[in-house]
Amino acid sequence: MIEALRSLQARVTGAAPPPETVTDVAEALEKLAATLEPFTVGERDQIAGHRGDLPGRGQAMSPVLHVDEWDGAHVLGRITFSRFYLGGNWAVHGGAIPLAFDEVLGRLASTGRTAARTAYLHVNYRKITPIEVELRVEAKVDRVEGRKRFLTGALYDGEHLTADAEGLFVELRPGQP
Numbered sequence: 221m222i223e224a225l226r227s228l229q230a231r232v233t234g235a236a237p238p239p240e241t242v243t244d245v246a247e248a249l250e251k252l253a254a255t256l257e258p259f260t261v262g263e264r265d266q267i268a269g270h271r272g273d274l275p276g277r278g279q280a281m282s283p284v285l286h287v288d289e290w291d292g293a294h295v296l297g298r299i300t301f302s303r304f305y306l307g308g309n310w311a312v313h314g315g316a317i318p319l320a321f322d323e324v325l326g327r328l329a330s331t332g333r334t335a336a337r338t339a340y341l342h343v344n345y346r347k348i349t350p351i352e353v354e355l356r357v358e359a360k361v362d363r364v365e366g367r368k369r370f371l372t373g374a375l376y377d378g379e380h381l382t383a384d385a386e387g388l389f390v391e392l393r394p395g396q397p
């Protein structure tokens with residue numbers, strides 16, 4: 221279902237259908253939304269974001285990270301921004317890149333440790349990040365100071381660095397949301 225939704229997002233973004241097709245698609249989507257409405261659950265029980273066994277944790281918000289290496293200290297993986305993430309001139313939208321970094325660094329920050337939240341995320345846009353190209357993602361934990369975890373990450377198109385990020389993730393105290 222989530223994979224189909226990702227595909228739909230990319231198709232909708234890249235399409236210019238005739239008005240009758242727009243109407244048909246809109247009706248079909250409204251029907252689908254109505255089909256799911258009776259199955260609305262609380263956050264704890266929803267599928268999206270909670271299925272570690274599915275690509276992208278089963279959520280369609282950020283692009284899927286395909287993991288090649290992952291431990292408590294570093295991540296190596298691959299990520300492809302579909303057309304859904306198009307900003308302009310075949311470059312990924314500037315807001316989608318921090319989204320991807322937050323997903324990777326945020327998960328790494330909490331791997332094998334108490335959960336942490338993003339306190340800040342600084343992103344440098346070095347070159348255009350292309351749409352529909354498999355990119356290499358690298359991330360690591362640089363240092364831990366008490367509750368503070370400092371992580372860095374980078375996105376590469378081949379040998380070209382397209383963006384890098386530095387984030388602070390603060391360990392949550394018991395009862396902190």
Ligand SMILES: CCCCCCCC(=O)SCCNC(=O)CCNC(=O)[C@H](O)C(C)(C)COP(=O)(O)OP(=O)(O)OC[C@H]1O[C@@H](n2cnc3c(N)ncnc32)[C@H](O)[C@@H]1OP(=O)(O)O
Pocket residue numbers: 322323326327336337338339340366367368388390391392393396
């Ligand atoms: C499975 C999940 C995968 C995806 C995960 C993605 C992660 C996310 O996106 S989380 C959502 C986005 N983030 C948020 O909503 C966080 C909102 N902010 C907060 O909840 C709080 O401000 C929080 C938890 C970050 C820190 O608050 P609090 O626990 O009270 O910490 P606090 O005592 O103020 O600060 C702790 C230390 O961090 C430092 N610090 C906190 N915020 C910052 C900041 N923005 N910049 C610099 N330093 C900071 C403080 O100076 C302090 O340092 P020191 O111990 O040296 O004095």
